[in-house]
Amino acid sequence: MGETLEGTIAFRVVGALRDDIVSMVLKPGDVISESDIAARYGVSRQPVREAFIRLAQQGLLLIRPKRATVVKKISPDGVRQSRFIRESIEVEIIRRVATDPKPETGQILDDLIADQEAASSAHDSRRFHKLDELFHRTLARLAGVEYAWQLIDDHKMQLDRVRYLTLGVSSSQRAIAEHKQIAKAVSTGDVVAAEAAMRAHLARAEVLLSQTIEDFPDYFE
Amino acid sequence: MGETLEGTIAFRVVGALRDDIVSMVLKPGDVISESDIAARYGVSRQPVREAFIRLAQQGLLLIRPKRATVVKKISPDGVRQSRFIRESIEVEIIRRVATDPKPETGQILDDLIADQEAASSAHDSRRFHKLDELFHRTLARLAGVEYAWQLIDDHKMQLDRVRYLTLGVSSSQRAIAEHKQIAKAVSTGDVVAAEAAMRAHLARAEVLLSQTIEDFPDYFE
DNA sequence: TTCCGCAATCTTGTATGGTAGATGCTTTTT
DNA sequence: AAAAAGCATCTACCATACAAGATTGCGGAA
Numbered sequence: 063m064g065e066t067l068e069g070t071i072a073f074r075v076v077g078a079l080r081d082d083i084v085s086m087v088l089k090p091g092d093v094i095s096e097s098d099i100a101a102r103y104g105v106s107r108q109p110v111r112e113a114f115i116r117l118a119q120q121g122l123l124l125i126r127p128k129r130a131t132v133v134k135k136i137s138p139d140g141v142r143q144s145r146f147i148r149e150s151i152e153v154e155i156i157r158r159v160a161t162d163p164k165p166e167t168g169q170i171l172d173d174l175i176a177d178q179e180a181a182s183s184a185h186d187s188r189r190f191h192k193l194d195e196l197f198h199r200t201l202a203r204l205a206g207v208e209y210a211w212q213l214i215d216d217h218k219m220q221l222d223r224v225r226y227l228t229l230g231v232s233s234s235q236r237a238i239a240e241h242k243q244i245a246k247a248v249s250t251g252d253v254v255a256a257e258a259a260m261r262a263h264l265a266r267a268e269v270l271l272s273q274t275i276e277d278f279p280d281y282f283e
Numbered sequence: 284m285g286e287t288l289e290g291t292i293a294f295r296v297v298g299a300l301r302d303d304i305v306s307m308v309l310k311p312g313d314v315i316s317e318s319d320i321a322a323r324y325g326v327s328r329q330p331v332r333e334a335f336i337r338l339a340q341q342g343l344l345l346i347r348p349k350r351a352t353v354v355k356k357i358s359p360d361g362v363r364q365s366r367f368i369r370e371s372i373e374v375e376i377i378r379r380v381a382t383d384p385k386p387e388t389g390q391i392l393d394d395l396i397a398d399q400e401a402a403s404s405a406h407d408s409r410r411f412h413k414l415d416e417l418f419h420r421t422l423a424r425l426a427g428v429e430y431a432w433q434l435i436d437d438h439k440m441q442l443d444r445v446r447y448l449t450l451g452v453s454s455s456q457r458a459i460a461e462h463k464q465i466a467k468a469v470s471t472g473d474v475v476a477a478e479a480a481m482r483a484h485l486a487r488a489e490v491l492l493s494q495t496i497e498d499f500p501d502y503f504e
Numbered sequence: 505t506t507c508c509g510c511a512a513t514c515t516t517g518t519a520t521g522g523t524a525g526a527t528g529c530t531t532t533t534t
Numbered sequence: 535a536a537a538a539a540g541c542a543t544c545t546a547c548c549a550t551a552c553a554a555g556a557t558t559g560c561g562g563a564a
Contacts, residue, residue, distance in 0.1 A: 070348065070547065095515065106549045111516080112336055119340050127291065128516050128555040143430045147372060150431075154371035209364045210371075213434075291517065316545065327519045332546080349525040349546050 072109035135283040160256035168249030293330035311356040381477035389470030
């Protein structure tokens with residue numbers, strides 16, 4: 063035991079702040095200070111400061127020395143490049159999986175899609191979102207590069223803030239249909255179709271950004 | 284001014300430790316402590332601790348709570364996946380650049396290659412390495428995703444530690460020839476050839492890893 | 505009225521002391 | 535002799551105090 067630092071105060075503060083930022087409880091541009099957060103959580107400045115450092119390195123906070131710390135505004139160009147990174151990696155993943163599909167691949171993906179349909183029918187959007195994420199992470203695992211997904215996950219936080227602003231807009235039916243396309247192309251070893259399906263799937267979120275910027279201009283830089 | 288934190292002690296310690304780790308002055312498995320480093324640099328433990336946090340998040344250190352902090356050993360699988368990430372992104376970059384090459388693209392790349400040839404003739408391996416890095420970063424800039432290169436750069440630290448163990452092995456002549464291939468394919472808009480040339484260029488380092496593991500087994504996990 | 509300067513008061517950065525957990529060696533017990 | 539208990543001594547974690555840059559607003563001078 064104790065091989066990780068999950069039990070530390072700093073770790074808890076990191077999690078709490080990250081959740082608040084991604085879920086827009088703390089809004090882009092909000093000014094916070096080590097003392098504020100420390101008082102709010104009833105701890106000293108020290109672990110809060112360390113949490114700030116971690117979150118700043120993840121691109122969620124901006125520490126302005128001797129001035130203040132602010133919740134980083136969403137950078138449209140940053141979002142664009144995060145998507146570029148995600149698409150680059152996921153396309154390469156889908157290629158590798160489709161090039162050499164294992165026998166059990168199709169069944170694994172189909173099971174996940176079935177779960178998603180259940181969550182969609184139950185209108186459990188939180189579970190649906192979790193399963194959507196799992197679908198993509200599973201593809202990474204099948205390609206033997208699960209660590210690469212962890213990287214995407216870090217950058218996805220930026221995208222998730224935008225997603226949170228557009229809740230309810232996304233059509234789960236359409237996402238499921240696209241997942242089915244991807245799964246089918248993968249299990250039949252059709253690399254070209256798999257890549258095209260993945261690109262189309264990822265491109266769908268594209269249109270949302272400009273509209274969101276107009277709706278919430280203060281949250282963007 | 285002062286919009287950054289470059290002037291802080293913690294920042295300097297980060298840089299110094301990172302250089303020591305990448306250049307193998309601090310070797311994988313070495314045990315260090317906040318007190319050690321603090322005494323060595325003549326500062327207090329606080330900025331050292333913050334430097335540890337940053338470096339741990341970058342994957343160079345492993346903090347074992349209440350036990351010690353060690354220079355992280357190189358993970359062969361991590362190196363493999365870092366290469367996967369790099370190849371995914373760089374291939375996508377080269378596609379975009381080659382798909383829509385700007386008029387000045389060819390000249391920019393040719394100039395860089397010329398500089399590299401000069402550095403190679405002068406046997407200035409440090410400058411050669413810097414220019415090699417600049418070549419790739421320039422491609423990212425031409426694709427409009429310079430931030431993506433920054434991401435690669437973070438992961439490249441892991442690869443650089445391996446590279447440092449194999450100094451002198453790489454042939455600069457061959458690297459230059461490959462850069463020329465890439466530049467030519469890009470400026471003529473030959474997407475397929477550009478992608479193939481980039482993959483070949485990145486794959487060349489592949490063979491070195493297994494040999495390096497045999498030569499320095501203690502540095503790997 | 506406008507502008508300049510200064511001081512109160514924010515902020516983050518740094519130093520240091522104390523706490524608790526983990527390790528390893530010594531001593532004690534069986 | 536072997537195993538277990540105790541203790542010295544590491545470590546990172548946390549709390550607190552102080553330092554120094556940055557901001558704000560007030561007051562006096564032009």
